Amino acid sequence: MARTRLTARSALAALAVLALAGACADAPAATPAAAPAPVVVTAPVAVEKAAAPTVPAPPAADLSTLPVIDLLHVVPGLPGIDGLTQRENADPSLGRWQTVVVVRDTAGRVAPAGAAVGVVPPLTLEVRTTLPVIDQRGRWLRVMVATRGALPSQDVAQTNGRSVWIDSADTEPAGTDWSIQVDTAAQTITVDDGTTTHVLPVKATGAPGTPTPHVPAFLVGTRWLQPGSTTPRVLLLSTQSESIDHYDKPTGTAVTAIHTTTLRGAGAVSNGCVRVGDDVLDLVWQAPAGTVVTTVG
Incomplete structure (x- = not known):
């Protein structure tokens, strides 16, 4: 009610000012004064406030x-x-x-x-x-x-x-900041570290019967050193062979990778991995885990 009375008083004060202004002005000859516009006083509306909804917890799952x-x-x-x-x-x-x-x-x-x-x-x-x-x-x-x-x-x-x-x-x-693209047709690897783009040759990619997967992959973050093997340094990719179920018997996997090699074969000859020289792997070795590797060609 206090707000209603205050609003009414303000309205009356406004009418008083209008009336005073009219009294000070020259009166028009032979024209009756116009009736003042009605003043509508809106009653306050009470709105019940509610707390913001909480983010629901994820549905339970037995991870075991x-x-x-x-x-x-x-x-x-x-x-x-x-x-x-x-x-x-x-x-x-x-x-x-x-x-x-x-x-x-x-x-x-x-x-x-x-x-x-x-x-x-x-x-x-x-x-x-x-x-x-x-x-x-x-x-x-x-x-x-x-x-x-x-x-x-x-x-x-x-x-x-x-x-x-x-x-x-x-x-x-x-x-x-890194992204990597392998081109199996051109036999190149393009490495973008966020500031510089390097286009470098590869030694080999997948053979026609065991091609390098042409789906987006990423660097898992695993860096293997296997001196004395045919794959001395290895960067694991998230993809696996799309023609061989298992070729790594101990793990039961057919993982692909970017790695150095002691093998002499070149071109489309691998089981799906990308074989590179030490200079190329020195660069790619610096890429963080989660860097996406795409394959074209």
């Missing part, structure tokens, strides 16, 4: 019953990447391209808050699990994973190019 999403396992039901590419970082100080580091076991889901199909661990082959981000919906991140959805002999279309949705609360933000 789920398969591990990593290079060593085949996990059916993983979504593809649907043509999506690595997102640019909202914080460029982390690097141009968005990645995340998994800090604890987290459910890998088929959709934001959807069914869990596996568990993404914080370590992959003893290095921190670092994944490229290709989509984001609120707290949910869609990430590329280094896991086969099926063996080539089962369904080659499901072998590589897999993704899952994970809860960002289980990650740390990261990034990379």
Whole structure:
């Protein structure tokens, strides 16, 4: 009521000012004064305030019953990447391209808050699990994973190019300025470190029967030193052969990699790996985990 009275007083004061102004002005000859416009006083409206809705917790998942999403396992039901590419970082100080580091076991889901199909661990082959981000919906991140959805002999279309949705609360933000492209026709590798683009020759790529996978891959972060072998230095990729189920018997995998070699064969002769010289690997060795590697040609 106090506000109503105050509003009414203000309205009356305004009318008084108008009346005073009219009294001071010259009166028009033979024209009756116009009636003042009615003043409408709006009564205050009481609105009940409600707290902002809280972000719902992700649906519970028993991680102990789920398969591990990593290079060593085949996990059916993983979504593809649907043509999506690595997102640019909202914080460029982390690097141009968005990645995340998994800090604890987290459910890998088929959709934001959807069914869990596996568990993404914080370590992959003893290095921190670092994944490229290709989509984001609120707290949910869609990430590329280094896991086969099926063996080539089962369904080659499901072998590589897999993704899952994970809860960002289980990650740390990261990034990379690097990107890499392999051209199997030109037998070159293009390395962009964010400031300089290098186009360099490769020694070999996949043979016609065992081609280098032409789906987006990423550097897992594993760097192997194997002196005395035919692959002295190895950078593991997230993709595996699309024609061989297993050629590394101890791990049961058919992983691809960028590596140096003592073999003399050149051109399209490998089982899918990209063979390079020491000078090339010296450069690529510096690229952070989560750097995307595409293959054309």
